Amino acid sequence: MYIIKNAYLNIKRNISRNILISIIIIVIAAACTVTLAIRESAEKIIKSYEEENKIEASITLNRESLMNSFREANKTQEEMINSFNSIENITEEEIENYGSSEYLNDFYYTIETSVNAKDITEATDSLVKETTETTTETQTRTENFPGGGFPGGDHGGSSRTTTDKKTTTKKTEKIFNEKLDNGAFTLVGYNSYNDMKEFIDGTFVITDGEVSSDFESNSCVISEEIASLNNLSVGDTITIVDPKDSKKTYEFTISGIYKEEKSETTNASMFTNSANKIITNVTQVKNILNANSDLNSTITPTFILKDEASVDKFIEEVKNKGLNEYYEVTTNLDEINQGSESIKNVRVFATTFLIITLIIGGVVLIILNIINIRERKYEIGVLRTIGMKKSMVSLQFAFELLIVCLFGLCLGASIGSACSVNVANNLLANEISAAQSKYDNIGNNFGVAGSNMKDYTRNNKSFGVAEVSKINTINAVVDFKVLIELLGIGILLTLIGSLGSMIAISRFSPLNILKERS
């Protein structure tokens, strides 16, 4: 206790020197507060971004691997299609199995099936193969030539055998994608806006109407091409026909028309064509599938991973559980990292600045403290002579610096916190603007006005992106965590600053000091 009291008395005694040290620490603390606040804010935005943009994995057909294997085997197109048909679809059981992984937070899937539709022209990716078969029939006919004959013949006449009939048969064989053999259109069912990645990432954009928020209704969204080809518009009704039982029909109301902005692929087709995609909800697709067990369906799973570290582990686990070699687990990790790259750069910059500030601050404090120690050698000598241990003398000097540091930190933190909000907001303005723009764009993709978007959220998620209204200004940047970090910095600076004095005190001989004094 007397150490602290003595430290306090010494601070009072050397008030001008300690004011100088305080000013240095105030500057360091203010710089650190601003830096920590920016870092903290950046981390919050990144965290928010990562929370809203979950790392997702899906199982997709590895077309590159597939095509390579085809090329290596010199397969014809027919063989390629047949090989492709032999690849089994991912089943619901498999997805459930993969979904039980400890590396996942959640998983969901979309179901799609092929259907026909009345009076609608469709695109096709089937192959019609025409083969020609020629059959030659040989008919033996003997002709006798009276009175003649070949030279040297024994007969009075001659005979000859001839073939005179050829039959050519043309065969037309349709080589088609069996996964789509049931119909011309792909009917895709989603559970919620959050599952509709094509609309979130801008692959599909609603040009008229909207994606209905009722995920049980018989509404659907069709492509611009189909709408144009068949003169369909929002509000019209289309009739979906079971491709294996044309008696089974289903009425759908068009709630929106979309266009494809980017190319996309699906597991169910080698040659994707989103023009034939009719988008509805899982309930409606299941109704159709339940009504006819002969219908094929494709399930596209989406696995929500816990964190970045889980990605490789999950992929490994899925492979170990027997994922077909032609399928691969793909994730959106690169996209997520890309999305938060600039804000991460701000964080790195803040961290670098913090380290530089601490190094400079630490060096200045060490120098000041060494000067301080040299000037107070006599005091150290007296204290050591009357029996104060080296460790206690060092502790007293450390306490002096700590008290000054804490005072400087409090003032510096106050100044820093006042500046940090503006500084952080200015630095992160571009990020906020980009996020706002992204949020608005997604709303447009769904055909839903920005202010109404919240009505269509699920679990407080708005289209899988952060709700920008929460981060349009940096709130509470100097929070408890920052204060704790500042305290840590204060202790660190004290230790660094005291290091020189500790070394000096341990090397001082009290006798020599007092001799010098004498």
Added chain:
Amino acid sequence: MNVLELKNVSYRYNDAPKDEYVLKNINLKFKKGKVYAIKGKSGSGKTTLLSLISGLEKKYEGEILYKDKELKKYDLDKYRSNDVGIIFQSYNLLPHLTLKENIILSMDISKSKIKDKDIVIKRLMNEVGLDESLINRRILRLSGGEQQRVAIARSLSYNPDIILADEPTGNLDHETENEIMKIFKKLSKEHNKCVIIVTHSKNVCELVDEVYELKKEKKGSI
């Protein structure tokens, strides 16, 4: 019983040649209740001897026994803060502290458990002839004689067995020197302290119980 005993103590500086000793084969015995003077010319090793006895220097040859135990085996910081009081010619007080603060600091370092330190300080001040009104005065505002008295009071504050004084009256006038010597005599007789004074003052040597002389010519022989 000897409170302090030196047996064949020799000392040379680190950078000195191997056979060049400041002190060579010193044998001394000190008892409680007596005042000793160690005299000698400048450079004879008086202060060096004091630094060895006070535990400020421990690279000596031979033995220094405090209460029959080798000094090197003690925690020397604790020895200086509890068992031996050191008084210097230049007082070695902390000038930024008051008289009271200087003494309290010393008591704190010795981990004194005295609750009412003010009473003890006033008693010590009376013993060394300091006016109580000076208790909160800063050291720099005290005279040389007063500062030396404070140094003595400080060295007594934790009730040590031995008082070591290095030229305690070197900066003082003859009258004050006598007063200080009276205090030392009183401490030895009334408080049973062993007082060892390093001095070259004839007056001091006349006032003490025993005098040891260090002779430079013989490198510390007595």
